[in-house]
Amino acid sequence: MTTAGVLADHQIKAMIETGGITASVAIAPGQIQPASLDLRLGHKAYRVRASFLAGRQRTVADRLADFQMHEVDLAGGAVLEKGCVYVVPLIERLSLPQGMTAAASAKSSIGRLDLLTRIITDHGVEFDRVPEGYNGPLYVEICPRSFSVVVQPGQMLNQVIFRQGKTLMSDDALRALHAETPIVSGEPVISDGLGFSVDLRPAQGNLVGYRAKPHTGVVDLAKLDYYDPAEFWEPVHTDAGWIILDPGAFYILVSREAIVIPPMQAAEMAPYLAMVGEFRVHYAGFFDPGFGYADAGGAGSKGVLEVRCHEAPFVLEHEQVVGRLVYEHMAAMPDALYGREIKSNYQGQGLKLSKHFRS
The missing domain is CATH 2.70.40.10 (Deoxyuridine triphosphatase (dUTPase))
Structure with a gap:
C-alpha cells in the first residue's frame, strides 16, 4: 500500500x-x-x-x-x-x-x-x-x-x-522541519502553513514589480523569450516602501523571503486571510520538491506573487504578510528534483515575468 x-x-x-x-x-x-x-x-x-x-x-x-x-x-x-x-x-x-x-x-x-x-x-x-x-x-x-x-x-x-491519504504537515512538524532544514530566510511565521510577505524595499534599486497594461496585443504561448515586456507591462517603482494597488489591476510582485522546499516535501500557495486587505494573491500553484533547495541548484528562491486588487484602492506595505505556503509530506523521494535533474525556469528566481517575455 x-x-x-x-x-x-x-x-x-x-x-x-x-x-x-x-x-x-x-x-x-x-x-x-x-x-x-x-x-x-x-x-x-x-x-x-x-x-x-x-x-x-x-x-x-x-x-x-x-x-x-x-x-x-x-x-x-x-x-x-x-x-x-x-x-x-x-x-x-x-x-x-x-x-x-x-x-x-x-x-x-x-x-x-x-x-x-x-x-x-x-x-x-x-x-x-x-x-x-x-x-x-x-x-x-x-x-x-x-x-x-x-x-x-x-x-x-x-x-x-x-x-x-492525509498529506498536510502540522505547524509543529513544519517548525521541526525548519529547525532541521531551514525552509525560509529569517524567522519563520508559521500558522496553518508558512506565511510570506511582500518585498517593497529591494536590496538594489527601486523596481518592486510590474503592472499589466490594459490594452495590449496577444501573447502566443508557443513563443518563449520573445515579447518586449514594455509592450505589456508597466514597471512599478517605489522609494517609500509601499505602493497603492488599483482596483481591477493585476500586479507581479515578489516575496521578501527566500523559500525552500526540501526533497521530501511539496507545497501549495494559499491566499492569506481576506481581513488583511482588499486584494488576493492569484492562483500561484504548486511548488515541487527541490524548489530553492541548495542541493538542487538553489539557495532559497523568492516566490513570485500574482496580485489582484478588488473593491477599493489599497496600500500594500513592505513586509506585509500576503500569503502562505501549505507544506505537505511526499509519499516517496522523487527520482528528480526541481532545478537539478529537470530543466526548471524559475530556480533561484527573484522578481521575474513569465518565460514568454525577454529578460
Whole structure:
C-alpha cells in the first residue's frame, strides 16, 4: 500500500503504466515533474456564456449543451480573447482508486500571464479538485484576464498532483522541519502553513514589480523569450516602501523571503486571510520538491506573487504578510528534483515575468 503523501514522479509513472492515468496521445516523459503531471490541451475549445461547475448530478458535456456559444478549432493556433470564458477537453483522463484524490493548479508561467485556468470534472462541485474514485475525463476552463492569448493542442497550462491519504504537515512538524532544514530566510511565521510577505524595499534599486497594461496585443504561448515586456507591462517603482494597488489591476510582485522546499516535501500557495486587505494573491500553484533547495541548484528562491486588487484602492506595505505556503509530506523521494535533474525556469528566481517575455 502506498505511504500517505503526495505521489512522487516514479509513482505517477506507475499510475500511467497501470491505467490510473490514460491519454488519447501517449504521455511524454517531460510531462512528469518531481511531484506533478502536466496536462495537455485537446483540439477544441468551447466558448461558453459563463463559468460553471457540472454539479453532482451532471457531466461537463451536459453543461456545455446549456452554455456553449460556439466551437473553436485549436489546430494551428487560435486566439482566446480577454474577458471570455472557454472550456477545453484535456488529452488526459483519470481513474483514481479509493483513498487517492487529485488537485490541479495553473503552471507558473500561466499564472504570471493572469490567465485564469481551472480544472473541472464530471459531477464536480469544486474547481481544481478531483475526488477519490473519480473515473472520467478532465476539462480546463480558461479565462484570459489581462491579455488575449494564442493556444494550440498539446500545450500544457495546468498541472495535477495526487494525494494518498492525509498529506498536510502540522505547524509543529513544519517548525521541526525548519529547525532541521531551514525552509525560509529569517524567522519563520508559521500558522496553518508558512506565511510570506511582500518585498517593497529591494536590496538594489527601486523596481518592486510590474503592472499589466490594459490594452495590449496577444501573447502566443508557443513563443518563449520573445515579447518586449514594455509592450505589456508597466514597471512599478517605489522609494517609500509601499505602493497603492488599483482596483481591477493585476500586479507581479515578489516575496521578501527566500523559500525552500526540501526533497521530501511539496507545497501549495494559499491566499492569506481576506481581513488583511482588499486584494488576493492569484492562483500561484504548486511548488515541487527541490524548489530553492541548495542541493538542487538553489539557495532559497523568492516566490513570485500574482496580485489582484478588488473593491477599493489599497496600500500594500513592505513586509506585509500576503500569503502562505501549505507544506505537505511526499509519499516517496522523487527520482528528480526541481532545478537539478529537470530543466526548471524559475530556480533561484527573484522578481521575474513569465518565460514568454525577454529578460
